[in-house]
Amino acid sequence: MLRIMAIGDVTSPAAALWLSSRLWEVRRQHSIDLLLVNAENAGFIMGPSADSAKRLLEGGADVLTGGNHMLQNFSLHKTLEENPRILRPINYPAAAPGLGYTVVDAKGYRVLVLNALGRVHMDTLTDSPFTAIDAALQREKGRYDVAVLDFHAEATGEKLAIGHHLDGRVAAVFGTHTHVPTADTKILPKGTGYVSDLGMCGADGGIIGMSAESVLHRYLTSLPGKFQAAEGPMYADAVIFTVDEASGSAKAVERIRID
């Protein structure tokens, strides 16, 4: 069995620093063969910085995934071109820098890691994630043993739709972006492990990783303002998928919280 852990959106450079110092211990503790981290906000809001991305990879992550902010940090574009272990969503136009999927080794098995962006209540103009993923699975057929998807999206309906669309064709579909973990870990009818949202990694006590004051200012005044990272004890939400390498299907889906 392959043990694949996915950790929710890293919300600040401080969260990236904290998480990177914990990852090897977490891998050992939970016997993890492949560790995926959504680094969408690891440089604080607008994508990860190259430093935060490097720190997470050196700290024990195998692949970093992203989302709607991944390409907003222009200083990361060169790193995205150079490092296939840092992904941006696959359904960006081909001219965008970086890759939407990669194949990595886990315990001798080839794992295809995909990253895609939803289109419901998202303000990024992208192609259909459904057809982009279908095309990638077709293109890479025979070049991987197990496939997993980070679907970065706002709407749970769209997340469930992509889960069912891929059911039986990928081992795991996990949602990211909302920073709030969902309680719907399950195995879909044809064997795909699923959760609508992993949650986040960052300081507890604020509003989805940001200080309550800086977020409330926007709601109470309708004026633009700079968000600040929340302060407090760090934590990370994660889900572990136990996958049968022979069939490429999930046998267990377990939610954990790393304090």
Ligand SMILES: [Fe+2]
């Ligand atoms: Fe996002």
